[in-house]
Amino acid sequence: KNEVEQSPQNLTAQEGEFITINCSYSVGISALHWLQQHPGGGIVSLFMLSSGKKKHGRLIATINIQEKHSSLHITASHPRDSAVYICAKQGAQKLVFGQGTRLTINP
């Protein structure tokens, strides 16, 4: 079993829909990261959180430390949100990544 599991692996939705991507991890963490990767490879850090909830624009990330679970939500999704979203747990100066969720938003 991977240390970090994401679901779903692929997600296709219509523009405007509310999107949720889930991430579960098996052991304790210092922090949980959400990353976005567009075609071409560039990775952007969206959130880094160790408790509670963070919001940036239409993106919201939550974490439940007791349940070892985090979610990334996108409100009012847009085709430009199409990308691979990756969660990663942090411990001891290194990140362990989930396999990613490929999100496609159709106009």
Next chain:
Amino acid sequence: KAGVTQTPRYLIKTRGQQVTLSCSPISGHRSVSWYQQTPGQGLQFLFEYFSETQRNKGNFPGRFSGRQFSNSRSEMNVSTLELGDSALYLCASSLDVTGGYYEQYFGPGTRLTVT
């Protein structure tokens, strides 16, 4: 501030050769991490350097090595290249903030193809 830069962006090598990739972190960042991304294995941690010292290493063979210079720039080297080393190699820099967690800023990556 300029972002993380990596050179070269694309590289084609032959099996058995060696390769050196370079990463320049954001000014003021002293931690540099390297990652390998392949379609089969996804993103995997290679190693992390801070103030010229390797602090952590992933599960990769000794053919993969790295170093960091006094200006925080980092290089990684892969010797005796194998076909399976074909991948996107990403570096990321961060401030080493006390408290145990820190945001990482990724470079654009070097896409290595081994033939």
